[in-house]
Amino acid sequence: MTLDLPFILPPQLEPLTTLKIWANWRPYGRQVRNPDGTKTMKVGKPPINPLNGTFLKSSDQSLWFPYETCRERIVTLSMARGRTTPGFDPAANVKGLGLFHGAVNDEGRASNLTTIDFDFKALPRDDARWVWARDWLRRFDMSFTQTSPSGQGCHVMGWASDELRSRIGATRPVRGCIDIIAQMGFLTITSVENTLRNLPLADISEPLAALLDAEGITAAPPVAPSPPGTLEGLEAYYAACRLDKRFQPLLCRTVEPGNRNYNFAVTTLAGTLKQAGATEMAAYQIILEATITRRSPPSAKGEARDDKLHRLFFGPKPIWERLK
Numbered sequence: 001m002t003l004d005l006p007f008i009l010p011p012q013l014e015p016l017t018t019l020k021i022w023a024n025w026r027p028y029g030r031q032v033r034n035p036d037g038t039k040t041m042k043v044g045k046p047p048i049n050p051l052n053g054t055f056l057k058s059s060d061q062s063l064w065f066p067y068e069t070c071r072e073r074i075v076t077l078s079m080a081r082g083r084t085t086p087g088f089d090p091a092a093n094v095k096g097l098g099l100f101h102g103a104v105n106d107e108g109r110a111s112n113l114t115t116i117d118f119d120f121k122a123l124p125r126d127d128a129r130w131v132w133a134r135d136w137l138r139r140f141d142m143s144f145t146q147t148s149p150s151g152q153g154c155h156v157m158g159w160a161s162d163e164l165r166s167r168i169g170a171t172r173p174v175r176g177c178i179d180i181i182a183q184m185g186f187l188t189i190t191s192v193e194n195t196l197r198n199l200p201l202a203d204i205s206e207p208l209a210a211l212l213d214a215e216g217i218t219a220a221p222p223v224a225p226s227p228p229g230t231l232e233g234l235e236a237y238y239a240a241c242r243l244d245k246r247f248q249p250l251l252c253r254t255v256e257p258g259n260r261n262y263n264f265a266v267t268t269l270a271g272t273l274k275q276a277g278a279t280e281m282a283a284y285q286i287i288l289e290a291t292i293t294r295r296s297p298p299s300a301k302g303e304a305r306d307d308k309l310h311r312l313f314f315g316p317k318p319i320w321e322r323l324k
Contacts, residue, residue: 024050120133133175168217170185240269269287
């Protein structure tokens with residue numbers, strides 16, 4: 001699996017290009033605390049607005065986009081290499097394509113789109129779940145399947161009944177290695193060369209019902225509010241806007257070189273985000289993608305603003321630890 005080749009949509013998904021269900025995605029890293037107190041960097045692929053790069057909320061269908069709008073903004077790894085400041089990982093600037101589940105076409109079929117996302121990258125071969133997940137993958141052998149962007153998982157896409165989808169909700173994790181994606185859930189899409197099963201989108205209700213029954217999944221889980229200090233993406237942005245009316249104007253301005261203007265602005269923005277309950281990585285990503293970083297000229301010493309932001313957050317004296 002590579003992100004370095006030109007993107008070609010699998011023909012099985014061509015009928016979905018008429019629907020306004022698309023978005024782009026980008027790699028997004030955040031630190032996760034392990035039970036032993038250590039931290040691990042976890043990289044996700046959340047949906048982003050193709051027009052401005054901000055994070056999207058799956059349940060807000062007004063911010064789902066046409067296929068062509070998102071297709072034009074795909075950034076492959078080779079393209080990202082030419083756009084990345086030396087010393088930073090170009091993979092962080094890759095932008096892929098994805099779709100939301102739940103939209104309805106004239107025949108009503110797309111509303112039943114359901115995906116079984118198998119993730120093997122976190123499972124060693126001696127883990128019993130590896131064999132368990134592999135056996136379930138074999139039972140979903142009747143429908144279109146493609147590898148995930150990491151190349152260490154795969155997506156089985158097909159149709160499922162309303163009754164089964166109502167038991168899933170948006171996304172239902174199973175044993176830490178399967179995600180079942182249904183109502184409003186977002187899915188990354190890879191190019192045609194990553195097709196594993198070159199089959200039409202088929203009805204996967206029978207094996208899906210067996211999986212849900214085997215795991216005792218009878219109803220969609222309740223939606224719980226995010227605890228303090230865990231807000232990500234759009235939720236973190238909106239929370240900061242509500243907390244301080246000056247937050248958005250500062251985020252959307254540019255600063256000139258000299259007089260530590262950028263340092264002051266970043267410290268102010270990060271402080272508001274932390275008070276609003278954002279995670280450190282959410283705050284970093286929001287400021288990184290904002291006008292104040294993307295459009296401001298380099299510092300008086302010639303340092304690019306994204307480089308400076310990275311140093312302020314992750315350098316010898318990280319500002320996040322000093323904020324109240």
